[in-house]
Amino acid sequence: MLEISIFTILATFMLGGSIAMISNKQTLFSAFGFLVAMIGLAGMFALLDSRFLAIAQIMVSVGAVVVLSMLTILTVNAKNENLPDEPHKYKWILFSSFLVLPFTLLMYKSTTALYQSFSSMEAISSKVVGKLLFSEWVLPFEIVSILLLAAMVGAVVIARKERRKKERRKSKERP
Amino acid sequence: MSPQLFFLLASILFSIGLVGLVSRKNLFVLYMSIELMLSSVNLLLATFSKVLGDAGGSVIALLIIAVIAAEAALFLAMTVHIYRNNRTVDSDHFDKLREEAHNA
Numbered sequence: 001m002l003e004i005s006i007f008t009i010l011a012t013f014m015l016g017g018s019i020a021m022i023s024n025k026q027t028l029f030s031a032f033g034f035l036v037a038m039i040g041l042a043g044m045f046a047l048l049d050s051r052f053l054a055i056a057q058i059m060v061s062v063g064a065v066v067v068l069s070m071l072t073i074l075t076v077n078a079k080n081e082n083l084p085d086e087p088h089k090y091k092w093i094l095f096s097s098f099l100v101l102p103f104t105l106l107m108y109k110s111t112t113a114l115y116q117s118f119s120s121m122e123a124i125s126s127k128v129v130g131k132l133l134f135s136e137w138v139l140p141f142e143i144v145s146i147l148l149l150a151a152m153v154g155a156v157v158i159a160r161k162e163r164r165k166k167e168r169r170k171s172k173e174r175p
Numbered sequence: 176m177s178p179q180l181f182f183l184l185a186s187i188l189f190s191i192g193l194v195g196l197v198s199r200k201n202l203f204v205l206y207m208s209i210e211l212m213l214s215s216v217n218l219l220l221a222t223f224s225k226v227l228g229d230a231g232g233s234v235i236a237l238l239i240i241a242v243i244a245a246e247a248a249l250f251l252a253m254t255v256h257i258y259r260n261n262r263t264v265d266s267d268h269f270d271k272l273r274e275e276a277h278n279a
Contacts, residue, residue: 003176011184018188018211022195027203027264034207037188041214048181048225050233053240057217060240065210065247072251073203076258084200084265092198100190107186111219112179119228128230129237137234144241151245155252 006047014040023093025083027073035066049123052130181222188215202257202264206250213243 017036024030038061045054086092133141188211195208217236224232254264261268 007176007180011180014184014188015191018191018195021207021211022191022199022204027201030201030204030207034210037211038214041218044181044184044218045221048221050221050224050236053217053221053233053236056237056240060244061210061214065244068247069203069206069251072255076255076264078258078264082263084263084267086200089198093194096194096198097190100193103193104186104190107189108183111182111186115178115223115226118176118178118225124224124230124233129233132230132234133237136231137238140238144238144245147245148241151248155248158249158256159252 003047006043010040010043010047013037014044023090025086025089027078027083028070031066031070031073034069035062038062038066050129051123052126178222178226181218185215185219185222188212188218200266202254202266205266206247206254209250210243210247213239213246 014037017033017040020033021030021037024033038057042054042057042062045051045057192208192210192212192215195211196205199205199208217239220232220236220239222232224230224236257269258264
């Protein structure tokens with residue numbers, strides 16, 4: 001009973017946050033909705049007994065990704081006239097919701113037809129996850145580390161490219 | 176506590192992400208919708224991990240979190256780069272490649 005009530009509260013937070021995310025015009029409010037949804041997701045992981053996953057979700061998604069996107073939104077600081085003009089936003093949202101609805105039902109039905117109940121086991125401990133990560137899943141783990149390195153280098157290159165070109169042009173124009 | 180509720184929540188979240196992706200123009204909202212879809216898949220994986228009693232699902236979800244972080248870095252850098260050139264975050268404005276191909 002306690003679990004159901006916790007689930008209800010977290011699900012309300014997640015759904016409200018994500019709906020606020022897609023319906024707000026101001027980008028920062030969307031980011032706040034996204035933050036609420038991510039915190040709710042961490043709570044869901046804790047409810048599913050994946051403790052390490054819950055902590056990783058808090059640390060990476062909430063602590064790094066959402067904060068980074070909020071910082072970017074504040075840095076870009078798009079004024080109202082720079083934001084896209086969306087007069088028929090709610091019409092589009094309603095229309096696409098109706099389009100997506102059968103897909104949602106299909107996904108729900110197909111997953112519930114597979115599994116009816118939880119297996120009776122205790123919490124998925126961090127020990128087991130760590131051992132699996134470094135034995136069976138060590139190749140994906142290494143590939144992900146290379147991916148993170150490549151993403152870091154790529155982000156630096158993409159974000160700095162234009163400034164360098166302008167500086168070069170200026171230095172050519174000066175003499 | 177049955178897994179059906181979690182399956183329902185994951186499918187609804189995925190659909191909300193999809194709706195946001197097709198109906199909005201703001202680049203940041205598009206990015207957050209993609210993140211929401213990835214996160215709903217994460218929730219599904221964690222649920223499967225609990226249903227089957229296998230920690231493998233949690234490990235895959237952990238790797239997906241790392242992919243989410245990489246995607247965040249690249250997408251935000253790209254958005255900043257694009258905003259610096261065009262002074263807008265409207266995704267309809269970014270058809271430079273098509274225009275150039277048309278002119279040539």
